[in-house]
Structure formats: structure tokens, C-alpha cells
Amino acid sequence: MTDYLTPEIKAGLDRARELAERKSSRLRLHSGEEIYRVLRAWDGGFALDRESTPRLRGLVDLYDGSRHLSHCLxxxxxxxxxxxxxxxxxxxxxxxxxxxxxxxxxxxxxxxLPRH
Incomplete structure (x- = not known):
């Protein structure tokens, strides 16, 4: 079996992997009324989708589904x-x-207990 992948196949596999990562994350970032999906999280930060997220600063809330996890500055x-x-x-x-x-x-x- 060969270990060579064409550039088209490699690009397709990379896109499929990115889509799977985005769908598997339940973490959400709430900034005021806006909600953004967290792609990955690590100690000291997290990654968001660049196309759908503006540059954020200040206090935000981090949720796992509907459960409020923390406040982040x-x-x-x-x-x-x-x-x-x-x-x-x-x-x-x-x-x-x-x-x-x-x-x-x-x-x-x-x-x-109350006294009776």
C-alpha cells in the first residue's frame, strides 16, 4: 500500500477533520446577546471561528451546552x-x-427544623 496522498485528497481530509472538530464542541461563548462556538480550549485561552467572530475584549461567559461554566476576562x-x-x-x-x-x-x- 502506498503512503502518498494527492493534494486534493489531503485537502478534502483536512476539511472533513475541521468540520468534525467544529461539530463536536459543545462550548459556547456568550458576549452580551451574541453567541459564538468555541472550537478548541486550552489552559489560558480558546479558539473561535475567525470568519464569524469579531475581535472580542472584556468580560464574557463560557457555557457547556446550557450549563454556565465560568466568566472570562x-x-x-x-x-x-x-x-x-x-x-x-x-x-x-x-x-x-x-x-x-x-x-x-x-x-x-x-x-x-421548626419547633412544634
Whole structure:
């Protein structure tokens, strides 16, 4: 068997791989009312589609499907190979409850029962 691929076949395989990567990602970036699909994520940043995404700066929200993951402060972006690479300065985990300003003991009761 030969290891040689024609340039047309190689380009077609590359396009199919890129499409599969874009469809498999559930991560979404919300900036105000706009929603952008995250192609790849790594520690300190993520990649977005360059054609459908403007240059972003400031505070954005990162979602996995409908689950809110975190708030990110975007500070820099660059374009590489059809992707917009975004770097963030701060990523804060999104919480459903407000943060506590004290240490909660491990054996603390879940709630109080009323007296009858």
C-alpha cells in the first residue's frame, strides 16, 4: 500500500477533520446577546471561528451546552490559520449560590427544623 496522498485528497481530509472538530464542541461563548462556538480550549485561552467572530475584549461567559461554566476576562486575541485565538486574564467559576465570607464546618447542619 502506498503512503502518498494527492493534494486534493489531503485537502478534502483536512476539511472533513475541521468540520468534525467544529461539530463536536459543545462550548459556547456568550458576549452580551451574541453567541459564538468555541472550537478548541486550552489552559489560558480558546479558539473561535475567525470568519464569524469579531475581535472580542472584556468580560464574557463560557457555557457547556446550557450549563454556565465560568466568566472570562478576555485581554488578547490573534488570528492563526482561520481561527481566532483568544487569551484570558481571569477565569472565574460560575456559581449558583453566592460565595461565603466564612469557613463552613464539615459537620454543619443542612437546615433547621421548626419547633412544634
Amino acid at each position: 478576555i485581554v488578547a486575541s490573534s488570528e492563526e490559520g482561520g481561527e481566532l485565538h483568544v487569551e484570558y486574564k481571569r477565569m472565574t467559576e460560575a456559581r449558583s449560590t453566592p460565595p461565603l465570607d466564612f469557613a463552613r464546618p464539615d459537620d454543619a447542619p443542612a437546615g433547621l
